[in-house]
Amino acid sequence: MPEKEGIKYASSETLPLTMASLGNSVKKSSAGHNNGAEMDGIKSAEWAAGEASDSKTASGQRPDTVVQLKRVLGLRNGVGLIVGNMIGSGIFVSPTTVVQYTGSVGMALVVWVATGLVTTVGALCYAELGTTIPKSGGNYTYILEAFGPLPAFLVIWTNFFIAKPFARAIVAITFANYLLQVFIPDCSSPPYYAVRLLAAALLCLIAYINCIGVKLGSRVQDTLALTKVVALFIIIIAGVQHLARGHVEYYVDPMKGTMWDVASFATAFYSTLFAYNGWYSLNFVAEELKSTDTTMPRAIAISMGIVTVIYTLTNVAYYAVLTPAEILSSSAVAVTFGNRMLGVLAWIIAFFVACSTAGNTNGSLMIQSRTVYAGAREGHFPKFLALLDDNATPVTAVMFSAVIPLVALMADNVGGLLAYTSFSNNLISLTAVLGLLWLRYKEPDRPRPFKVWLGFPIMYLMVNVFLAVFPIVRRPVEIAVALVTMISGLLVYYICIHRTKPRLLSKIIGKLTFLCQVLFMCSPEEKKE
Structure with missing residues (x-):
C-alpha cells in the first residue's frame, strides 16, 4: 500500500475487513497511544485498515483499483x-437592477451581451488553467499552485465559510417561495416557517443525491438544466410573438434615458455577472472528467454560447413586453412577464424558477464539496473531509457543504451578507487569472493542452480591475466589510494551519476521522504508484 508520512491508506476493498475488526482496533489504538503514537488526523482508522491491507498485499492479492475520484x-x-x-x-x-443602473433598454442589452463576452474570455482562461492543472478545486487549486498555501486558504475562508453558504441558503429560500406560489398562488407572503422547512428539505435532498454519487448528481443537474432552458424558451417565444404583432414601442429609441456615468455602468455589470455566475463550475470537478484536455474546453465553449444567446433573447423578450417602470417595480421579472403573457398558465414560470433554483443548489453543492475535499487533501481542512466512499464520492465533504447552509437558514436576514460578497468573488477570480500569467512566466515549458491567446487573460484582468475599483464609489462600506472578512482569515490561518496543532486538537480530529470511516465506510485517497 502507498504510504504518506508513515500512514497506511485503506482501499475500498480492504475497508470492510477493517470495519469487522474495529472494536479491537479501538482498543489497540488506545494502547498504542501509551507508547507515544501520535494521532495526526487519520491514523486510528487507517492503522487497522493497514493491517488488513498489508496481509492481502503479502498474499499477492492486492487490488488493482485505488480509492480516488473516478472519471x-x-x-x-x-x-x-x-x-x-x-x-x-x-x-x-x-x-430589474440592470435597468435601474443603465437607465435604458438599449444600454441594458449592451451590458448583457458585453457580460457574456467577458465571461466567455474568463471561461477560456479557466479552460487553460483546468487543462494545465487537471485537479479538482477550481480557484483554490489554481491559486495554491501559483501563489502558495496562504492565498489559497483565504479563498476557502472567504467563499466557503462566509459567502457560499449564505448564497446557497438564499437560493434555497427562493426555491421555497416560488414552489409555494405554485400551490398557493393567492398567497403574497408565504408562511415564514413553511419557507424555511421547504428550503431545508431541498438542501437535505440535494445532499443525499450527491452522497450517492457524482453520476446521479450529474443526471439530476442535466434534467434541471433542461427545465431551465425550456422556461426561458417559453419566455423568448412569447416575446417574439409580441414583437411580431407590432409592439415595438420600447425599441423605437432604445438608448433614451441612458446613464453614462462609469460607476453606474460598473454596478449594472455586477448584476449581470451575478446572472452569469457559475461559468467556472467544470473546473471544480476536473478530476472526474473524461479526457479533461478536450472535454473541458469544448464544454465551456458550448455552454457559454448557449447561455449568452439565451440570456440576450430573454431580455429582448422582457423589454418588449414590460415597461421600464414595471421592470423596476418587480421583484421577479419572469413571474411578472408570465402573469402578463401566459394568463392561467402563469404558474408554469413559478414552477420553472423553482426548478432553476434547485438545479443551482445542486450544482453549487457539487462544486463546493470538491473544493472542501481538495482543501482537506492539502491540510487546509480537517482530514476527515478528505475521505471517499466505495463510489469514490467525497461523502463527508458533501455533508459538510450542506450543513453550513442549513445553519444559515436560521438567520432572519440571510441575504444581509450577500451584498458584501461580489467584491471578494471578483478579487478571487482576478487572482486565479493572474496566476495563469505567473505560471506562464515561471514555468514556460509546462505542458498546456489548451492555451489561450495572451491577450485574453490581460483583457480579463483589466475588466476585473475596473469592476473592483469603480463600485467602491457607490458601496464603500460593503467593500470595507469584504476586505475585513478576508483579512480575518489571516488570523485563522496562523492559529489553525501555520502553527503546529495542539495535541488535543489532533486527537479530536483523529477520533472524528475514525468515526467517519466507521459510519460512512470511507477511506482516504490512494495514489497509483
Whole structure:
C-alpha cells in the first residue's frame, strides 16, 4: 500500500475487513497511544485498515483499483453542469437592477451581451488553467499552485465559510417561495416557517443525491438544466410573438434615458455577472472528467454560447413586453412577464424558477464539496473531509457543504451578507487569472493542452480591475466589510494551519476521522504508484 508520512491508506476493498475488526482496533489504538503514537488526523482508522491491507498485499492479492475520484463525466454532463449552474435565479430577477443602473433598454442589452463576452474570455482562461492543472478545486487549486498555501486558504475562508453558504441558503429560500406560489398562488407572503422547512428539505435532498454519487448528481443537474432552458424558451417565444404583432414601442429609441456615468455602468455589470455566475463550475470537478484536455474546453465553449444567446433573447423578450417602470417595480421579472403573457398558465414560470433554483443548489453543492475535499487533501481542512466512499464520492465533504447552509437558514436576514460578497468573488477570480500569467512566466515549458491567446487573460484582468475599483464609489462600506472578512482569515490561518496543532486538537480530529470511516465506510485517497 502507498504510504504518506508513515500512514497506511485503506482501499475500498480492504475497508470492510477493517470495519469487522474495529472494536479491537479501538482498543489497540488506545494502547498504542501509551507508547507515544501520535494521532495526526487519520491514523486510528487507517492503522487497522493497514493491517488488513498489508496481509492481502503479502498474499499477492492486492487490488488493482485505488480509492480516488473516478472519471465518469462526459461532454454532455459538463455542458449540463455549467448551464445548470449558470442559469439560476439571476436571469429571473437581475434585469430589474440592470435597468435601474443603465437607465435604458438599449444600454441594458449592451451590458448583457458585453457580460457574456467577458465571461466567455474568463471561461477560456479557466479552460487553460483546468487543462494545465487537471485537479479538482477550481480557484483554490489554481491559486495554491501559483501563489502558495496562504492565498489559497483565504479563498476557502472567504467563499466557503462566509459567502457560499449564505448564497446557497438564499437560493434555497427562493426555491421555497416560488414552489409555494405554485400551490398557493393567492398567497403574497408565504408562511415564514413553511419557507424555511421547504428550503431545508431541498438542501437535505440535494445532499443525499450527491452522497450517492457524482453520476446521479450529474443526471439530476442535466434534467434541471433542461427545465431551465425550456422556461426561458417559453419566455423568448412569447416575446417574439409580441414583437411580431407590432409592439415595438420600447425599441423605437432604445438608448433614451441612458446613464453614462462609469460607476453606474460598473454596478449594472455586477448584476449581470451575478446572472452569469457559475461559468467556472467544470473546473471544480476536473478530476472526474473524461479526457479533461478536450472535454473541458469544448464544454465551456458550448455552454457559454448557449447561455449568452439565451440570456440576450430573454431580455429582448422582457423589454418588449414590460415597461421600464414595471421592470423596476418587480421583484421577479419572469413571474411578472408570465402573469402578463401566459394568463392561467402563469404558474408554469413559478414552477420553472423553482426548478432553476434547485438545479443551482445542486450544482453549487457539487462544486463546493470538491473544493472542501481538495482543501482537506492539502491540510487546509480537517482530514476527515478528505475521505471517499466505495463510489469514490467525497461523502463527508458533501455533508459538510450542506450543513453550513442549513445553519444559515436560521438567520432572519440571510441575504444581509450577500451584498458584501461580489467584491471578494471578483478579487478571487482576478487572482486565479493572474496566476495563469505567473505560471506562464515561471514555468514556460509546462505542458498546456489548451492555451489561450495572451491577450485574453490581460483583457480579463483589466475588466476585473475596473469592476473592483469603480463600485467602491457607490458601496464603500460593503467593500470595507469584504476586505475585513478576508483579512480575518489571516488570523485563522496562523492559529489553525501555520502553527503546529495542539495535541488535543489532533486527537479530536483523529477520533472524528475514525468515526467517519466507521459510519460512512470511507477511506482516504490512494495514489497509483
